[in-house]
Amino acid sequence: MFELHAPYEFMLATARSLGAEVTSPWFYLQFGLMLAAGGMALAIGAAIRARLDMTSLAMGWPAPLRMFIRVLIGSASTAAFAVLITLARIVMLNSTWPSRSYLLAVSAKLALAWLVLRLVTSVIRNEFMVRVVSISAWLVAALSIVGQLQSTVDMLDSAGIDLGGFKLTPLLLIKLGVLLAVALWIANLASNFLEGRIRQTHDLTPSVQVLLIKLVRLLLMIFAIALVMGAVGINLSALAVFSGAVGVGIGFGLQKIVANFISGVILLADKSVKPGDLVTIGDSSGRISAMNTRYISVAAGDGREFLIPNEDLITQKVVNWTYTDKDTLVKVNFGTNYDADPRLVCKLAAEVAAASPRAEAHRPPNCLLAEFAEAGMKFSLTFWINSPDGMDAVKSDVMLSLWDAFKREGIRVPYPVRELRIRGGALPVETTVVEVPS
Template identity: 70%
Template sequence: MDMSLKELLESIQMAARSVGAEIASPWFYLQFGIILAGAGIAYAADTAVRARVDMSTLAMRWPLPLRHAARVMVASASTAIFALLMLISRVVMWHMTWPSRSYLIAVSAKLAVAWLAIRLVTSVIDNAFIVKLVSVSAWVVAALSIIGQLDWAADTLDSYAIVVAGLRLTPLLLIKAGALLIVALWLTNIASNFAESRIYRATDLTPSIQVLLVKIIRIGLMVIAVVIALSTVGINLSALAVFSGAVGVGIGIGLQKIVANFISGIILLADKSVKPGDLVTVGDSQGRISAMKTRYISVAAGDGREFLIPNEDLVTQKVTNWTYTDKNTLVKIPFAANYDANPRQVCKLAIDTATAHPRATKVKPPNCILTEFAEAGMRFSLTFWIADPDGMDNVKSDVMLALWDAFKQEGIRVPYPVRELRIRGGALPVESVVEVSS
């Protein structure tokens, strides 16, 4: 270790003696009382400000940056008022007595101003967890800098280290790397979202190419961000080569499905076999593809459910794409009629019924054929085309209900199974026959 345990203990003792001397002074309690009073006034004023200010209409005519800053300041009104009160108290005590006797008030004012600046900067981040992490981390760094202990904290964190494959890892190095990674990935997300919006506006690109380009840009920007962040903190990427073997074994053992789904997703986007908006059937799942992700596709069913199907299943299993090359869909309706009916009349009624439906295409007229003379009646098959497979079951239901009404009007009966029971071994007893007839 660069700093011995003895030196660390001496630093702690010196800090403890300094704090003890400060607490023993009556000016400490005066400053502490002023800080508590300022906090109470700021809390009460914050409640009043929130009750009187309408956040939705605040500074509507101002430019967007100023409007955003005003809303952040109102949302942090207690901190802003506390900082203002502490600054006023600091100025008053500076002119009335020695500056050292208002040191705590100055520290409180600086901490409040630092928190306001951090809130203003982090308000542009959407992720709540990232906002909390960045806010707390930045405020701790600001607090250490304000009390003059930032260099000591940095030296302490840098004094503990482990060496792995020639790479010296310290807590300070890991903190710097993590902070730079967060900033780099946040900027990467902004850049990739901007590129995504531009790509999706391009009408000359197919949906599959759009999704493929977005994924390539996101992955490329993430790799560049990681490389820049690690290089900035002084980590030599060649020193990480020792981990490549372990990563390869991990991929081979535990990440096979993830890698397979990732590669399958790239294949699906490249060969354009499926694309967002297609109506597909995979196994028992049917619906429209609403999104294509790195690991899966999202298929939205008509009942509000969404099936998350791994990309590998679409490559290795049978997939029915109802809109691959043509959205026109053939609807088949099998039905039957009694032998008393005229089969030509039945076919004509079925064709007229299908033609009358508003979704039946006129380019390909409906057709009806007699398929079988069955035991229970004549069997027919009605086929017609619709321009889009959406709602195909509803179309079939409408046509079948209309066909039922047409049959009722023309006196055509739909056959149903009839069973005839014969009793062997003698007639029924007389008492039973009389009882039934009565």
């Protein structure tokens, strides 16, 4: 159940403290000095950034140091504000009581804390993590500076909900969120490092590399989540109810997701398809550009990219043009009329196919007389190329060269001829008389 007495007392005490501070005339003097210092700091920061070229600044230096310098120049206004407020604080300390410049001291410390945090987080590449770490640490520093850190912690830890002996408080949620974000970020850095190492290992096939990368990333994420939950005091056995709910969800509505995940693991393990393979799945053909836990990406070569669920590769027929061998057989069907010499036609076709730049030299072309059809003879020309890439273009080039060879030798390609025979006399012709007015 909720406990709201402590938060109410904390907010009431904070309101009284603020009210006493605002009623003092020294508050408005300090506030005016802060406004003046803020305006001057903005002008100083703008002048510094205008005189320095942020693009060429520290060019050639190491990346972390270059980012540090750029963040320092970008935070020039904050640094100038901290310096100006500190000078104003020193002047007031020498002129009047220290309590009358308390607001200036707090402002200077807050500005200096933000400057230090911006410089420390400059080594982090992830912009989201920079904001999370900077804002969280600055809030903690601000509460510590004003002396309200312990009171705020006690307030956040006092209100909560009892869940079977486990108390869920706002403080616990904040700790869990911050630690989880940091842990997942570190796990992501570690997985990226290991991914680079795995990809540099040439002894592993591309499918095994993808499988190891996915497993390493998944295990690191699970380890990070379990470590954070243990650090904040959450007993993993308390998640048994949640695990049961997930199991029921899988049974009712997540079958496809789980099936695609398991199918993706199977595909990565059995190496039936791998990145770089040329495949045909149903009406979709292209080269596999990426394999994920839920789908594979097939680039069609014309700008389109098919996202095919992993389950379809397990349950449907898949044509892998490069499974064991990249050599591909190209078949060209054509016909000639009966005036042509079939032996000469087969010889010309084989010579044309052998002259193709993509034809395999160790596998000579073969031309067969396939059929004596009604309109002419039908032939089948087959030859091997070293890769299925551009197979249609190779086939077109061979057919064009074959057409030129036929023209040169006087061989004609048959075309359908229809004869109309009239029996029993001529067809009646109807005559129409048109009268022309005079």
